[in-house]
Amino acid sequence: MVTNIESMDIDDIDSVLEISKLSFPHPWSRRSFEQELENNFATYLVAKLDDQVIGYGGMWIIIDEGHITNIAVHPDYRSLGVGDKILNKMIATCNEKKVVAMTLEVRVSNIPAQKLYSKYAFVEEGIRKKYYEDNGEDALIMWKRWK
Numbered sequence: 001m002v003t004n005i006e007s008m009d010i011d012d013i014d015s016v017l018e019i020s021k022l023s024f025p026h027p028w029s030r031r032s033f034e035q036e037l038e039n040n041f042a043t044y045l046v047a048k049l050d051d052q053v054i055g056y057g058g059m060w061i062i063i064d065e066g067h068i069t070n071i072a073v074h075p076d077y078r079s080l081g082v083g084d085k086i087l088n089k090m091i092a093t094c095n096e097k098k099v100v101a102m103t104l105e106v107r108v109s110n111i112p113a114q115k116l117y118s119k120y121a122f123v124e125e126g127i128r129k130k131y132y133e134d135n136g137e138d139a140l141i142m143w144k145r146w147k
Helices: 010-023 030-038 082-096 111-119
Strands: 004-007 042-049 052-062 065-073 101-107 123-128 139-145
Touching: 004 082, 010 030, 010 042, 010 052, 010 065, 030 042, 042 082, 052 082, 065 082, 082 101, 082 111, 101 111, 111 139
Parallel strands: 065 101
Antiparallel strands: 004 042, 042 052, 052 065, 101 139, 123 139
């Protein structure tokens, strides 16, 4: 499957919202994504197959650290390497911008996401207790460091 990874733009938001609704208990609002597209610290990417958005990912780059805000793939395209391609592009973007570390929070129950991040040398470095508002679930804090 050939998937293109490109910068998200305003025309992608409807598809991104649909994927977000299918992926998260509390999906982001349209306004949240619009604000991220205006945020100079934010980088948002979409995975497209034949011009259809099938996944997305976002991160903030502040000074020399990248913080992944979200990665989601449409359920019909999971386990096909789409998340890998998005994460690879995020890492490449961080390398281009001389980022020395990346971090993220992930639900302790989200084993598939943890496996994806571990595959790219993210390691567990802490826990945020009761981080998720919807059910009080803890979040693992994971980091990838180059230096």
